[in-house]
Amino acid sequence: MRIGIITPIVLLLPRSHNAWEIEASASDLVAVARAADRLGYHHLTASEHVAVPQDVEARRGRRYWDLLATLSYLAACTERIRLATNIVVLSYHHPLEVVKRYGTLDLLSGGRLVLGVGIGSLREEFELLGRNFEDRGPRGDDAIRAIRAAWGQRTPEYTGSHYQFRDFVIDPAAPRHTLPIWVGGRTRRSLRRAVELGDAWMPFLLGPDEVRAMLAWARTLPAWQARTTPLDIVLWPEPAVDPLGDGDSIRRQADEFVALGATVLNYRFRSDSLVHHLEQMEALTHLLEFA
Numbered sequence: 001m002r003i004g005i006i007t008p009i010v011l012l013l014p015r016s017h018n019a020w021e022i023e024a025s026a027s028d029l030v031a032v033a034r035a036a037d038r039l040g041y042h043h044l045t046a047s048e049h050v051a052v053p054q055d056v057e058a059r060r061g062r063r064y065w066d067l068l069a070t071l072s073y074l075a076a077c078t079e080r081i082r083l084a085t086n087i088v089v090l091s092y093h094h095p096l097e098v099v100k101r102y103g104t105l106d107l108l109s110g111g112r113l114v115l116g117v118g119i120g121s122l123r124e125e126f127e128l129l130g131r132n133f134e135d136r137g138p139r140g141d142d143a144i145r146a147i148r149a150a151w152g153q154r155t156p157e158y159t160g161s162h163y164q165f166r167d168f169v170i171d172p173a174a175p176r177h178t179l180p181i182w183v184g185g186r187t188r189r190s191l192r193r194a195v196e197l198g199d200a201w202m203p204f205l206l207g208p209d210e211v212r213a214m215l216a217w218a219r220t221l222p223a224w225q226a227r228t229t230p231l232d233i234v235l236w237p238e239p240a241v242d243p244l245g246d247g248d249s250i251r252r253q254a255d256e257f258v259a260l261g262a263t264v265l266n267y268r269f270r271s272d273s274l275v276h277h278l279e280q281m282e283a284l285t286h287l288l289e290f291a
Helices: 026-039 054-060 067-077 095-108 123-129 136-150 188-197 208-218 222-226 247-260 274-288
Strands: 002-005 043-046 082-085 113-118 181-184 200-202 232-235 264-267
Touching: 002 274, 026 043, 026 067, 026 274, 043 067, 067 082, 067 095, 095 113, 095 136, 113 136, 136 181, 136 188, 181 188, 188 200, 188 208, 188 222, 208 232, 208 247, 232 247, 247 274
Parallel strands: 002 043, 002 264, 043 082, 082 113, 113 181, 181 200, 200 232, 232 264
Antiparallel strands: none
């Protein structure tokens, strides 16, 4: 089991963030990242939205620090912890943009990138950016294939349904020729995408029974049987946890998720200050004994 954190401060979700995060500083963010690094957490995360329409702010939240800038900054402040994008919206970028930008981050961080991807669901943001919303599914599938083909290649070549390239140089190239790609989503199509093209599935806003049923369905797919490596299942325990005050519930929930098939858990913490948040992070390491 690997344990990561949903990084505070950089993402404020309605009814999910702690009050102290609203006015927290970049120094506070660095303190969280360094503590996660020291304590042995597998990864930290940041998310991508360019602009959220005001009429969906109450549902989606308004704060999303820039994904690449945030992870690049935290890469320089840490040594071991992996940097997980949760998620890159594939249709917002050409695959070679992803390869160049995040390949450079992988180089700068010493190969610590985990590329979480998804197809997106906020139509208004697609329209703002001049992207096609209707074909985001097949376009996203082709983007994953193109990214895999180009990753770590100085002169990549690819011909697919939506993207084609050759005779271009990508320098610097990522230091690895492969990388973990985690696929986000909450539909059967996202799970199929993960089975066929990814290394992990990251569902959100799904209860344990829903995840269990979807995984049972996925195991019947020919693509599941054809996999040469197991599919990681990355779950986000809800609500935010209180390791200092409710350890028994956290252990029971973790056991339930492991029985469900989870191999990675992403945690948020209930806290009333930065110091309290750091204490909660350390307490979880003792509860789950992963550090």
